[in-house]
Amino acid sequence: MFKNRGDIVYKCTVRLLEDTEILECEFHPSYKGKFLLEHVCQQLNLTESDYFGLRYVDGNGQRHWLHLAKLILKQVKDATPILFSFRVKFYPPNPLLLKEDATRFQIYLQLKRDLLHGRLYCTSNEAAMLGALIIQVELGDYDPNIHVGNYVTEMKLLLRQTDVIEARIQEIHREPVEGTPGGTGGVRGMSAQEAERSFLKIACQLDTYGVDPHPVKDHRSNQLYLGINHSGILTFQGSRKTHHFKWNEVAKINFEGRMFIVHLNYPEKKHTVGFKCPSGAACRHVWCCAIEQMLFFTLPSASDACVYTGGGLFSWGTKFKYFGRTEREILERDGLLPPRDHPEEGSSSGGKRKANSVPATPSTPMTSDFGYSSLPRSTHSAPLGDNICGSLSASGSACNGGCLLSGPAVDIALAGDPLRALPEEHSAKRGTTPVPGGDHEPGEYNFRESFEHSSSESALTTHTTEPRPPDDWSRPSSVEHTPHALTTLHNMPPAPRRFNLLRTFVPSFLFVCLSLVLTTILLFETDVAPSLKKKQEMVTLQYHYYAPLKEYLKRKVVELF
Template identity: 75%
Template sequence: MFKSRGDSNIVYKCTVRLLEDTEILECEFHPSYKGKFLLEHVCQQLNLTETDYFGLRYVDAGGQRHWLHLAKLILKQVKDASPILFSFRVKFYPPNPLLLKEDVTRFQIYLQLKRDLLHGRLYCTANEAAMLGALIIQIELGDYDPNIHVGNYVTEMRLLLRQTDAIEGRIQELHREPVEGTPGGTGGVKGLSTQEAERSFLKIACQLDTYGVDPHPVKDHRGNQLYLGINHGGILTFQGSRKTHHFKWSEVHKINFEGRMFIVHLNYPEKKHTVGFKCPSGASCRHVWCCAIEQMLFFTLASSSDACVYSGGGLFSWGTKFKYVGRTEREILERDGLLAPRDSQEEGSSTGGRRKASSVPATPSTPMTGDFGKHFKGYSSLPRSTHSAPLEESGAGGAGGGGGGGEDACDGGCLLAGPAVDIALACCDHLRAVAEEPKTAGACTEFSTRDPFEHSSTESGGTLGGAMGGALGGGLGGALGDDWRLAAPRPFSPARAFAAAFALVWLALAAAAVLLFETDWPPLRALKRQPDLLALKHHYYAPLRDYFKRKLLELF
C-alpha cells in the first residue's frame, strides 16, 4: 500500500482489536508473512502461551467474515481491505476452560464470554443472566461497599443485550449478598476473590447450550429462519432462543457444501441421513463449512498432521480445499499431561467404531456429576469433547443472555429473533441433486458407494464411528457411503483435466512430427513430398529442431 508489491522492503500496517473494545494493537507485516506470524505477535503482546484456542477474524469487502488462515499469506487474504483491520477472538472454546494452565488464558476466555453475553450469543435465562452479571460486577468492582456502590451503578455497566430494570435489581442483590458457605451466606457473590469469581463465571458459562456458539443464519426446507451453531460438542440448530437439534460429532459422517447448501451427513445405527440448510450466499455457506470442518478436526482428531479436506468439486464447479493448521485439542491435552497417551487409550477403547487416519474413537460424553450438575440439570445433555476431563464439582449458581450486534453480531441475526418452534428436517427417499439449488433448504440426497460418480462432491472429513443416538423427529432419509477419509481423493477439476489433455495432445503431435520428418518409413514417403508438409518442415519443424539441438549441446 506504500510501494509496489515487488519491493522487498515494503511494510503493511494493520490494526488488531482486542477483546476489550478500548484496546487495540497497531502492527506491521511484510508481504511474505503468513497469518501465523501475526497471531503469534498478538499473543506475544498479551503474554499468551496457549495460543491454539485463539484466532484473528476479518471482514472482506463483501461483508463476509473470515478467520485468518495461519498457513496462507496475510496480504493475499486481505488484498481488498483498506484499512486492514483484524479482531482477536477465541476461535476454539475449550470444553472445560478450568483445565487451562495459564491464568492469562482463562482471563481472555472470560473476556470473550463477557462479549458473548453482551451481544446475545451466550443465551440463558433471566436468573442465570443475573448471576453471570453479578460475577462480572464482582470481578471488576470487587466486594459491595455501600459508600462506593450507590444508586444504579449496575446500569452504568453494559452487561447484557437486554438489560432490564428487574435483572439489574437482581444483579445488585447478588452483589450485596455474601457467598454461600460463609457466615450469613445467601448465595450471592460477596466475598469471592477476583480469581474465584472468574472461575465461577467460567464454570457456569461452559455448561450453557450456547457456549462457544457463533450463530450462522440459515433456512430449513420450509423456509423457516434458523441459526446454526458449531462448537466442541457438534452442530446445533436454534429457532428463536430455543435449541432444536444437536448433531454430535460422533453422529456426523460427512460435511460438505454445494453452492448455498450446507449439507450434514449423519450416521445412526439403523439409517444414514442427510440434512441440508440454505445459507444466504455462496460465500457465507463456504464460511460455515470451513468453521464446521475446523471445529470438528480440532476437537476430534488425534493428530493434525496432514489433515486436508475437500468439498464442492464437480464437473461444473470448482472444488474447495481446506488444510488444517495447528495442534488439535488432544495434542494440547497430551502435551499438558491431562490425557493419557494415544496408543494406550485406543488399545483399551470399548467403542464400536474408530475414526480413520489415526483419529480418536468416538466416545459418549461424560455426564455431569455433583452439586453443579444438579444445579444445571437442564443442560446436562450438552456433550463435551471426547478428550476433555470432567469439570470440577461446584455449587456455583446460574448464567445470562441476550441478542447480537456490531462486529460480534451473528451475520444477520441473533438467537433471540423469531418464534421458538421445532425445526422440521427434510426427508427424501430418492436421489436428488443438491447442486440444482432447490427452493427449500432441507433437501437430502441419496448416496451409494457403488455409484461410479459421487453426485454431491468429494468427502469433507474423517470417518466417524461409534454408537449413535436415536432417530430425530420428523424423519430423515437417504443413504451414505460406508466410509470416508480426511485426505479424500482430489475432486474432478475441469481445469486440471484440460491441462492434462492439452499436454497429451501436444506430445502426440510432437511424436508424429518426429516420425514423419526424421524417419524413412516407406508408407510415409509419398506423404512427406506433399507441398504443405514440405513448407511446414522448412518454416517450423527444422528451426525448432535446430534450436533444441543447440540447447542440448550447450547443456552437455
C-alpha cells in the first residue's frame, strides 16, 4: 500500500450512544475530523451537530476529542482498529431550548447513559423519578397484563440499582400524572415526548449535569475529581462538591507539566489554584476541555479564535485553535436570541485573532451576566475568550486589535508538598466493564467508578454486566465556592516561580559541545581554513588528540560490526 496514492480508504467504527448501535465508516487520508462528525450526524438526521463530538482513546489509555480541523489519520495514527464514540461534547444549559427533537433525543440518550454510569448523581427520590421517566419513554403506560413482577430489574437504569429504588420506580410508573383524575405525581398518561422533556428538565438542574470527571489532586495530595460544564469548573471530593469556579470568576487557565492552573479574579483579590493530573497528556486534555467549554459558552462568535500557551526557554508551548460555532451563534441562528446590532470589533476583518479576553455577555439567556477583568499574559498562560474591547471598557481599559491584557502580576500559589502522581485509574482494554469498587462509604457517590467506566468507552462492546451495587444513595452537599473558602484552601503564601538550572543549563551545554565537535570535524576533515590548520597549536591538537581519538572510535566501530 502506497500512502501517496489517493485511492486509499481507511475504515473505522463509531459507537453511538446506545452501545448496541454502531456505524461502520470510511475516510480518506486527506479527510479531517469535521467530515466524520458530519457523516455520523447525517446518519442520525441531526442538524444541530455543534453540541456533539467524537471521542477516542489512544494507545496509552488517554481519551481525546477528535479535532474537527485536523486530519483524522494523524490523530489516530497508532490506533488499530480505529474506534470512536459519538458523545455529547457541549451539554446545553437548557436542553428544552433546542430546536430539533432529534437533538433533544440524543441529549436524552447521553444523560440516560450518564445516569447508568454514575456520572449524573442525584438523590434516591430523583433517581426513582428519572428511572420511571425512562420506563415511560421506552415501555409506555403501565399495563398490569404486560408489566408483571419486578419488570424494572430487567432494565439497567442506575449505577446503584437497588430493590428499594426499583420498587419506587414501579410505583411512580403505575401512578397517574399529577393534574389528571386521581393523579398522584406519577408518570402514567405521559406521552414519550412529554416524559423525555420531563427527564431533561430534571437532569439539567443537577450539580453533575454535563460533568465528565477528571481525576486530580490538590496541594495536599487529596484525591479530587474535576468537572467542566457550561457553568464553570467544579471539584468533587468523595460525595461532596467542594468548589465551583464560575466562568465569570475565571480570568485565565493554563497548565505547566502535569499541573492544571486556574486563575480566579474576585473584587477583593486574585487567587490561583493548581491541581495535579496523573500525566502531562492528561493535564493537556483537561486544559483543552476547559478551553473549549469556556469559549463555546462565553464567546459571542468564534471567528477562528486561538488560544496560545507561552513556551519556556526550550519548549514550543501549546496552541489550541477553536473550531466551530459558539452557543450564542447557534441560538441567534435558530432565532432564540436577538441578533447583535453591532458586530464585535475585528469580526469583519476575516483574519485570525488571538483569544485575549473574555466576552462581557453570556451566550445563554438563563445564566447571569458576565463581568470579566483582565490578567497579564505569562509563561504557559492562556487568556480566555475573544479579543473584544467591550469586555474591558467597563474597567476603563483601552484595547486595540491584538492587544495583550494588562494588570498586576499574579503568582502561582501551589503551596504544600509536591503532589504524588496519580496512578492509572482506568484501563482501555476492549470488551471490559469496570466493577464498582468498595473503597467508599456506603451511599457515597464516587466519581472514580464513572471515570473508569467512561474511559474505556471506545471499546467495541455490545453487552455490559455489573454486580448490584450497595443499597443507599445520598446526595452530595453542594458547597458553592466563595473567596473565603478558597482562602482556606490555599492558606500558605504564594510560592514564586523557581529558576530551573537543569532545564536551562543542560540543553545549552549540549548545544555548545555539539557545535565544537562539528567545527573540529569540519576543520580537520575538509580543506576549510588551511592556514589555520598549519598553526602549531592546531597541529598539536590534531596529532596528539584528534587522530588518536579518531582511530580509537574507528576500531571500536569495526569490532562492534
